[in-house]
Amino acid sequence: MSDPRWAIVVNPTSGQGKGAVLGKLVAGYFSKHDLNYQLITGISAQSVQSDLLKFINENHDCPGVIAVGGDGLVHLVLQVVVPKKIAFAAIPAGTGNDFVRALKWPLGEINELLDHVTTTTPQVIDLGLVDGEWFGAVLSSGFDSTVNEKANALSWPKGRSKYNLAIALELPLFKPSHFEIELDDRTISTEAMLIAVGNGSSYGGGMQVCPQASLTDGFFDVMVLSPISKLEFVRVFPTVYSGTHISHPEVNVYRTKNVRINSQTVAYADGERIGALPVSAECVAGAGLTWLN
Incomplete structure (x- = not known):
């Protein structure tokens, strides 16, 4: 039986191309540590959201979703993972990165963040719900x-x-x-x-x-x-x-x-x-x- 698969969702255009660079870094980290993952990227928010939902529905034991992008990608991912009670993490590759700041992670410590995410248990946090949108x-x-x-x-x-x-x-x-x-x-x-x-x-x-x-x-x-x-x-x-x-x-x-x-x-x-x-x-x-x- 294969190990549970993580989802790595990448917005390659975040931060004027920083998303693509960090997406490769994150995928490389998972490969190096023999962690099973699926890379999800797309040309539109709708396609990414649809692909992520399909992945989660087919991988009920998914340990978490890694969003590589800015606050916009985090916002998109939230709409999928919260109803499914799937853990998520954000790799800061946008112009704002305020959700990562709220989690108290330094913006430059990507490997340290991934070490923590892949070896520890996630915690619950509050989220806002505005007219049905997280x-x-x-x-x-x-x-x-x-x-x-x-x-x-x-x-x-x-x-x-x-x-x-x-x-x-x-x-x-x-x-x-x-x-x-x-x-x-x-x-x-x-x-x-x-x-x-x-x-x-x-x-x-x-x-x-x-x-x-x-x-x-x-x-x-x-x-x-x-x-x-x-x-x-x-x-x-x-x-x-x-x-x-x-x-x-x-x-x-x-x-x-x-x-x-x-x-x-x-x-x-x-x-x-x-x-x-x-x-x-x-x-x-x-x-x-x-x-x-």
């Missing part, structure tokens, strides 16, 4: 989702530079929106520039938008940025990388298991478009199986 890191609406919309419409430049350009283009035009935010213990009606619902602490490649969020506490951290001037926004923005923005007088943070957000704008989760508001999200304790550092 997410691992942050659900957000407001300025950042507007920037995402702009960046997705740009064909040039590539990678991180695209988002920086989108910020520069959108900030002069951006206006706060009116939000209705329903939490477990209160309803908030307010003008805001940004709403971030953190299961993990960061998004956008290390921006600690919800710095105290934990994958194991059963709660979301909901960060609300009230309207501030464009000049003040530019001044405060760099502090998001350290998480110290939460001390700003126009920032409020709430803890909740459930949240409903309504406004005349859109929401993104893990960098992927969820759609127009309203959206409802739940922090589902213990929904995911993965390897924490």
